[in-house]
Amino acid sequence: MTKLRYGLLGAGMMGQEHMSNLRLLDEVELVAFLDTDEGMANRAQVIEPLAVRAHNLDDLLAQNLDALIVATPNFQHADQLLALSEQPNLAILCEKPICTQIGDVKRLAETFEGRAAPLWVGMEYRFMPAMQAFLGKCAGVGAKHLLSIREHRYPFLKKVNDWNRFNRFSGGTFIEKCCHFFDLMRLILDQDPVRVFATGGQACNHLDEHYSQGTPDILDHGLVIVEFDGGARATLDLCMFAEGAKFEQDISLTGDEARLDVHIPGPHPRQSESPAQINLYPRRSTAVHEIIELPSEIKAAGAHQGATYYAHQAFARTVKSGAPVEVTLRDGLLAVLMGMAAQASIQKGQAISIDAVNLEVHDS
Incomplete structure (x- = not known):
């Protein structure tokens, strides 16, 4: 079985929860991650020893990814998503909240309107x-x-x-x-x-x-x-x-x-x-x-009563088969x-x- 290749942008507390849950899915492998904090990056490497630790976003995107999880601090989400909009075939799961400033609401809506690849918001509850x-x-x-x-x-x-x-x-x-x-x-x-x-x-x-x-x-x-x-x-x-x-x-x-x-x-x-x-x-x-x-x-x-695991099951179905985005x-x-x-x-x-x-x- 060919596994879906995932990358992770942001390997802090929530990013590490994503990593732990991805390990439970047979159809997915986390191949690379990026985090600028040395301590968090080291902990992430322990969870997924074979994953490439990327040095920057270009390095992360060069890993032939099917999907990218964005789990960085809230205030970074909007700008990172706008940058990732230049990757039209990359499936994205972005942690909540999708943005923190009112000015970003319409910017994101307009930028991603009509995008073919999935953009899934990580409201796992x-x-x-x-x-x-x-x-x-x-x-x-x-x-x-x-x-x-x-x-x-x-x-x-x-x-x-x-x-x-x-x-x-x-x-x-x-x-x-x-x-x-x-x-x-x-x-x-x-x-x-x-x-x-x-x-x-x-x-x-x-x-x-x-x-x-x-x-x-x-x-x-x-x-x-x-x-x-x-x-x-x-x-x-x-x-x-x-x-x-x-x-x-x-x-x-x-x-x-x-x-x-x-x-x-x-x-x-x-x-x-x-x-x-x-x-x-x-x-x-x-x-x-x-x-x-x-x-x-x-x-x-x-720490979320199985929400992250079951959300990833659903997201993987969307990435693999084109099923509708649920969030x-x-x-x-x-x-x-x-x-x-x-x-x-x-x-x-x-x-x-x-x-x-x-x-x-x-x-x-």
């Missing part, structure tokens, strides 16, 4: 087995009216050069962390956002940290309300100093016939032994409960716009409108 099971049961609630997403988790981890401590590098917490959940809102409800109101702050995390770039300004908690064009409403409850909770994510979809819940553990030691749970609560019949187990090998390969550039851009609207709403204290057709945000 769609592919968690528990989330896939949840999505398969959503029709059971009837007409969808209310969606609630709660993530109560641990603080941001330490990254190279502390880039994730600052809004100007990460895009802000509601872009960096929450674009996953804004993507899930659109996916679950099958509607586009029209208005966002949010409130949030920095209460506990990183307050006593000081770096050459300044004092961290990222938010550690917040509440977001999103209105959608089909009349549904969704809420996001984020707290990043709540790692003691049994589950990291709790999602509840309520329709006119039933409520459907999914509870997903995180990688924190207090949570990792609890399997995911799905509960369906019909209005007029008996509740149904289900436990979602995750194979131990897949669980050990990352499109538009999906990635709208998730970022929703995060930008939330950040702006917190800053301005007012609702922010989203034009999903023209990919714009503006004051309501």
Whole structure:
């Protein structure tokens, strides 16, 4: 069997998770990677000893690649994608968020419009087995009216050069962390956002940290309300100093016939032994409960409940057979716009409108 040849741009914490999961796929081999941080590059080489350590992007692209994974810091994604647009036959999987600045949204949309090779946005939460099971049961609630997403988790981890401590590098917490959940809102409800109101702050995390770039300004908690064009409403409850909770994510979809819940553990030691749970609560019949187990090998390969592994399975199918991209550039851009609207709403204290057709945000 001829294997797909992958390259990796950015071999930090998330890049190494990609590497570990690619090792579980028979149809893929990671042939080369590039990272400018010596420590991260050395760790990556341990994971994949036979992979070429490229010296620059040209060197990486010269390795006869079928696909490239972009897992660099957030603020680098847009410029790197624009540079990679000159490789029309290269399949690309870019980690979320696809960009961090409003000016890059339309630049990316225009540059990649009509591109034949796949551009896949790495919002892997769609592919968690528990989330896939949840999505398969959503029709059971009837007409969808209310969606609630709660993530109560641990603080941001330490990254190279502390880039994730600052809004100007990460895009802000509601872009960096929450674009996953804004993507899930659109996916679950099958509607586009029209208005966002949010409130949030920095209460506990990183307050006593000081770096050459300044004092961290990222938010550690917040509440977001999103209105959608089909009349549904969704809420996001984020707290990043709540790692003691049994589950990291709790999602509840309520329709006119039933409520459907999914509870997903995180990688924190207090949570990792609890399997995911799905509960369906019909209005007029008996509740149904289900436990979602995750194979131990897949669980050990990352910190996202198998999401990275199953996302790579789907991406490889697209690269190999031309199957449709399941997480499109538009999906990635709208998730970022929703995060930008939330950040702006917190800053301005007012609702922010989203034009999903023209990919714009503006004051309501």
